[in-house]
Amino acid sequence: MTRDLQVRLQLPRADFTLDVDLRLPGSGITVLFGPSGSGKTSILRCVAGLEKARGARIKVGEETWQDDAARVYVPTHRRALGYVFQEASLFAHLDVRGNLDFGRKRIPSPEAARTLADAIELLGIGHLLGRQVAQLSGGERQRVAIARALATMPRLLLLDEPLAALDAARRQEILPWLEKMHLELELPMLYVTHSADELARLADHVVMLEQGSVRAAGPVDDVLLALDGPGAMGEDAGALVHGVVAERSAQWQLIRVDFDGGSLWLRDSGVDVGSQVRLRILARDVSLTTREPVDTSIQNHFPCVVESIAVDSHPSQVLLRLRCGETVLLARITRRALFDLKLEQGSRAWAQVKSVALLS
């Protein structure tokens, strides 16, 4: 039995025809990423049946929601999906519990009650049930909207820039809830964003869109490292590194993360020694030297091999793929530095890492 999602559709838009043919994993988060107007929301709307694409085949596991060749079209209200919008669309005249009950299946069942209780627990909104919507912060409102979507027992959750209407502090507050949901639910999610940070933190799988076409699609690590892909990430091009917290230095308030290929010291945020973590290292924060650096304030450095070199979005710069053990990093340097250091494919060098973000 397949659990995959299949999304094949064509839809004329003002400036182009959206044309995608995707097979996506039936669990985890698939991020639809791309510039404004590239067709991300249109895909969600077609999957939800809010717009009718042509030549479409939309399947969630064994369930067919649309198959034009077989003349199948399941209307929106019969598609088992949850839809979370940029602005939480809660009913202002109901309290939180009223909003949660509204979204539920009409026929009460023990399973539906359990699902609602689980959603309340998962999103940490138990203490908010008696509150009026006007008394909620933007982040709380969005958590209620997500719980309401989960309470309908969807087969697929669609999230359209759920954090975009929140300020940076609120976004940081709600991200851990999304990460928890990601960890604890089997439910597949299609998540639209243009935030590279959300992509790095949440995506298992990425679809990069440009003008209605798929520019790249695949597991997040691969898509971020494909040198013809990072162009779309612009200043946010970078790699994800998987490692383990190996040591804590109380004296310097640092932790050491070991990964296959080296180790990095970073700010101690209280993560336990032994924890598996993901780090994000932006290409612009990686520089190269041909000899082991000494007397530098950049203490994180390790040997690497230049695996490939690609032109970057600006002709003065290049993007390099660096192999450090089993780990791959990206570095953005000037073309002149590449020339001066005589770096080419296969060159041995030292990667210096100026800044690292700990994701989880």
Ligand SMILES: Nc1ncnc2c1ncn2[C@@H]1O[C@H](COP(=O)(O)OP(=O)(O)OP(=O)(O)O)[C@@H](O)[C@H]1O
């Ligand atoms: N009903 C419509 N008919 C024709 N064109 C449309 C319609 N709705 C949106 N468009 C156009 O289709 C293109 C894709 O829009 P869409 O909202 O899917 O993009 P998006 O990637 O989600 O953008 P954003 O990140 O800004 O939300 C845009 O150029 C938009 O102007």
